[in-house]
Amino acid sequence: MVEQGVPQDIEYDAHDADAVHVLAVREDGVPLGTGRLLTGEAAAARTGGDPAVGSLGRLAVARRARGLGVGAALVRAIEDAARSRGLTAVDLHAQTHALGFYERLGYEVYGPEFPDAGIPHRSMRRTL
Numbered sequence: 182m183v184e185q186g187v188p189q190d191i192e193y194d195a196h197d198a199d200a201v202h203v204l205a206v207r208e209d210g211v212p213l214g215t216g217r218l219l220t221g222e223a224a225a226a227r228t229g230g231d232p233a234v235g236s237l238g239r240l241a242v243a244r245r246a247r248g249l250g251v252g253a254a255l256v257r258a259i260e261d262a263a264r265s266r267g268l269t270a271v272d273l274h275a276q277t278h279a280l281g282f283y284e285r286l287g288y289e290v291y292g293p294e295f296p297d298a299g300i301p302h303r304s305m306r307r308t309l
Contacts, residue, residue, distance in 0.1 A: 196223040203258045205242075205251050214242035214251045218259045220266055228272040234306070235263040237273040256286050260309060270308045277301040 201218040217239045224236040237259050242252045263271050275283050288305040295302055
């Protein structure tokens with residue numbers, strides 16, 4: 182929120198309580214990154230209504246941990262959580278500067294660019 186200037190009142194939402202949250206930590210317990218998976222109605226509202234598609238979001242990696250594979254590990258953990266819940270795909274809204282990161286992980290862009298919290302995004306999906 183701080184780094185990208187996203188207001189706290191739009192970062193947290195009613196879906197946090199039911200979401201699957203993942204957290205990457207160093208051996209000494211210091212957090213390195215986080216992300217979440219929405220399922221059910223919360224995901225369907227973001228993914229075009231398909232109940233078999235989860236929604237990956239709120240992926241963030243601390244500056245000190247970027248380039249170390251933390252983000253990819255978090256995405257894979259979210260995908261594993263989606264598979265374990267019987268989902269067939271994961272959808273996400275990627276900031277446009279991060280498209281290459283997600284493409285390297287097998288996600289494909291679809292639809293037009295749109296703003297979210299004043300930041301340009303594109304929709305992406307990966308079949309599991």
